[in-house]
Amino acid sequence: MRIRLASEADWPAIWPFYRVIAEAGETYSLPDEPMETAIAQWFAPGHTVVVAVEDDGTAPRDDGVPGRDGVPAGDTVLGSAHYGPNRPARGSHVSTASFMVAPEAAGRGIGRALGEHVVAAAAADGYRSMQFNAVVETNTAAVKLWTSLGFRIIGTVPEAFDHATEGLVGLHIMLKPFERADS
Amino acid sequence: MRIRLASEADWPAIWPFYRVIAEAGETYSLPDEPMETAIAQWFAPGHTVVVAVEDDGTAPRDDGVPGRDGVPAGDTVLGSAHYGPNRPARGSHVSTASFMVAPEAAGRGIGRALGEHVVAAAAADGYRSMQFNAVVETNTAAVKLWTSLGFRIIGTVPEAFDHATEGLVGLHIMLKPFERADS
Numbered sequence: 405m406r407i408r409l410a411s412e413a414d415w416p417a418i419w420p421f422y423r424v425i426a427e428a429g430e431t432y433s434l435p436d437e438p439m440e441t442a443i444a445q446w447f448a449p450g451h452t453v454v455v456a457v458e459d460d461g462t463a464p465r466d467d468g469v470p471g472r473d474g475v476p477a478g479d480t481v482l483g484s485a486h487y488g489p490n491r492p493a494r495g496s497h498v499s500t501a502s503f504m505v506a507p508e509a510a511g512r513g514i515g516r517a518l519g520e521h522v523v524a525a526a527a528a529d530g531y532r533s534m535q536f537n538a539v540v541e542t543n544t545a546a547v548k549l550w551t552s553l554g555f556r557i558i559g560t561v562p563e564a565f566d567h568a569t570e571g572l573v574g575l576h577i578m579l580k581p582f583e584r585a586d587s
Numbered sequence: 588m589r590i591r592l593a594s595e596a597d598w599p600a601i602w603p604f605y606r607v608i609a610e611a612g613e614t615y616s617l618p619d620e621p622m623e624t625a626i627a628q629w630f631a632p633g634h635t636v637v638v639a640v641e642d643d644g645t646a647p648r649d650d651g652v653p654g655r656d657g658v659p660a661g662d663t664v665l666g667s668a669h670y671g672p673n674r675p676a677r678g679s680h681v682s683t684a685s686f687m688v689a690p691e692a693a694g695r696g697i698g699r700a701l702g703e704h705v706v707a708a709a710a711a712d713g714y715r716s717m718q719f720n721a722v723v724e725t726n727t728a729a730v731k732l733w734t735s736l737g738f739r740i741i742g743t744v745p746e747a748f749d750h751a752t753e754g755l756v757g758l759h760i761m762l763k764p765f766e767r768a769d770s
Contacts, residue, residue, distance in 0.1 A: 433678035491721065494749040495616035495758070535744055537720070538674065559742020559760055561718055566677040575678070577742055577760055 405514065407521045410453040410484060415443045417481035418455065421506035422446070429568030431543050432502075446502075451488035452529075454521060455481045456505075456514045482509040485518040487526050490535050499531035515546075519553050527582040539576040540565050547576065555580040588697065590704045593636040593667060598626045600664035601638065604689035605629070612751030614726050615685075629685075634671035635712075637704060638664045639688075639697045665692040668701040670709050673718050682714035698729075702736050710765040722759040723748050730759065738763040 410418070419439045426434040426442070434442070447453050457479040483505035490500035501522045505514045526534055534555075539546055541560060551557075555578040563572035593601070602622045609617040609625070617625070630636050640662040670684035684705050688697045709717055717738075722729055724743060734740075738761040746755035 429677055433674045433676045435675040491616045491747075492618040493616045494612055494751075495721065495747060497749060498744070498747050532746065533744075535747070538678065557742075558744055559740075561681070561716075561741055561760070561762055562764075563715065564674075564678060564681050564718070566680060568677075577744070579744055581745075 405456055405458050405482065405512070405517065407454050407456050407517060410447075410455040412447065414453075414455055414481060414484070415439060415447075417479075418446065418484045418504075419443055421483070422504055424507060425504050429566075430570075431540050431546070433538065433565060446484070446486055448486075448488070451486045452525065453484060453486040454518065454525075455479075456483040456485075456518055457481050482506050482512075483514045483518055485522045487522045487534070489531075490537070497530075497532045499526040499529075499534045500537060501526070501534060516549055516553075519549060523553060523580065523582075531582065532584070533579055533581045536576070536578040538565070539578050540567065541574040541576055542567060542570050547578075550578050550580075553580065588639055588641050588665065588695070588700065590637050590639050590700060593630075593638040595630065597636075597638055597664060597667070598622060598630075600662075601629065601667045601687075602626055604666070605687055607690060608687050612749075613753075614723050614729070616721065616748060629667070629669055631669075631671070634669045635708065636667060636669040637701065637708075638662075639666040639701055640664055665689050665695075666697045666701055668705050670705045670717070672714075673720070680713075680715045682709040682712075682717045683720060684709065684717060699732055699736075702732060706736060706763065706765075714765065715767070716762055716764045719759070719761040721748070722761050723750065724757040724759055725750060725753050730761075733761050733763075736763065 422442060426432060485501055485503045487499050487501035489496035490498045503515055503518050523534060536550065539550065558577040558579050560574040560576050562574045564575040565573050567573045605625060609615060666688035668684055668686045670682050672679035673681045673683035686698055686701050706717060719733065722733065741760040741762050743757040743759050745757045747758040748756050750756045
């Protein structure tokens with residue numbers, strides 16, 4: 405498994421698990437919308453999108469030329485993450501990010517790998533911290549993962565998420581300050 | 588002073604103080620952008636926009652027909668607020684709102700009047716609570732006002748706002764649960 409920058413050519417590979425996760429209604433409050441608007445939001449201007457991919461045994465192209473339909477050969481997309489500024493202008497030094505892992509690839513550490521990658525990339529890009537605005541409190545795997553990566557819960561908005569099976573549950577705001585080489 | 592629903596005809600009256608407040612860089616992290624995109628965001632789909640207006644002595648029209656250029660006669664816009672869902676779908680029962688008062692109209696209770704109006708309107712619309720995502724902690728007048736209206740600080744994201752004169756200061760997340768007639 406490796407993590408690489410995503411392009412619009414990856415939309416069709418992200419969309420199946422994006423839709424499953426959105427429709428499950430357990431971890432994200434996402435509208436019911438077609439791929440064209442949903443994934444466009446994932447690739448919103450100013451955001452960097454990566455995918456975790458598995459080599460499917462065919463030789464990946466190493467000449468920088470995209471494979472068939474623009475997708476490098478040898479890729480099976482297992483998950484995706486995007487990050488960018490949490491606010492514009494005077495709030496743009498704080499990053500935010502979102503993560504999705506294909507349900508059939510759960511339990512393989514892909515969320516952790518994407519998290520570590522995105523935190524390092526955002527810090528390298530010069531952001532001072534990363535803020536998650538809405539971590540569903542019943543998503544204990546996510547809370548545990550982010551805590552292990554140095555995020556702490558800033559506060560919890562009670563009953564802010566209408567969980568598909570649990571009803572109204574809280575949303576955590578979580579923050580990880582980045583260590584800075586110049587401080 | 589009274590509060591009424593705003594329309595696109597109010598854009599030119601909102602824009603001067605919106606721009607001053609945005610450029611001051613003390614209370615909002617807003618991008619440097621032209622009226623067409625800034626005020627379009629204020630009037631984003633799904634949001635309700637109101638204005639606080641002062642009767643300028645001319646007779647307001649009471650026939651429901653807009654005045655010249657679509658603006659009811661007798662209006663001087665002193666401030667504006669908008670509210671809508673803080674998140675889509677499974678988070679859409681929580682409202683959020685933003686407020687701007689023309690600097691020359693400060694100290695007259697317009698922010699409070701807009702706040703009381705918007706809280707009541709959002710509760711009447713069926714929202715269960717109102718969340719502010721980014722109240723600048725040095726904006727003590729706002730923090731005091733919202734606290735007096737029943738908001739509490741859920742948490743504070745340290746150094747999340749690059750204040751024009753104070754440097755990096757925190758952003759409060761504030762919440763007011765609405766009392767519900769059916770509970």
